[in-house]
Amino acid sequence: MAKEEVMTFEGRIDEVLPDGRFGVRLENGHRIIAYTAGRMRRFRIRSVVGDEVRVEMTPYDLTKGRLVYRERGGGPATSGQRKRR
Numbered sequence: 001m002a003k004e005e006v007m008t009f010e011g012r013i014d015e016v017l018p019d020g021r022f023g024v025r026l027e028n029g030h031r032i033i034a035y036t037a038g039r040m041r042r043f044r045i046r047s048v049v050g051d052e053v054r055v056e057m058t059p060y061d062l063t064k065g066r067l068v069y070r071e072r073g074g075g076p077a078t079s080g081q082r083k084r085r
Contacts, residue, residue, distance in 0.1 A: 006056045009065070013051045022047060022067065024055055032057070034065040045070055 015023030017033070020041070024034045034055050036047070047053065052071035057064070 004058060006058055008068075009055050009057065011053055011055055013047055013049050013053060016047075016049060022053075024053060024065065024067075026055070030062075032063055032065050034067045037066050037068045040067060040070070 009026045009028070011024040011026040011032075013022045014025045014031070017023060020036045022034050022036075023031060025031050032055070034053075036045075037056075040047075047067065047070050053067050054069035054071075055065040056068050057066075
């Protein structure tokens, strides 16, 4: 059996929700709820409001998606590394 086809869209995070979810406004104007993909969680990639992201969605539910990539330089400037005490 073939794997399901996923659709990929570009968007911008407009709201941070609890439990690792985000409100994302897609480039076509639709708003969806997206969660952080496992690889982004594993490498501790942080996303904030204003970040440009790539979202994968299944054709069965067009209101939910998975954040798979965060564009560099899309959001507010960050220091890069945290200071250790």
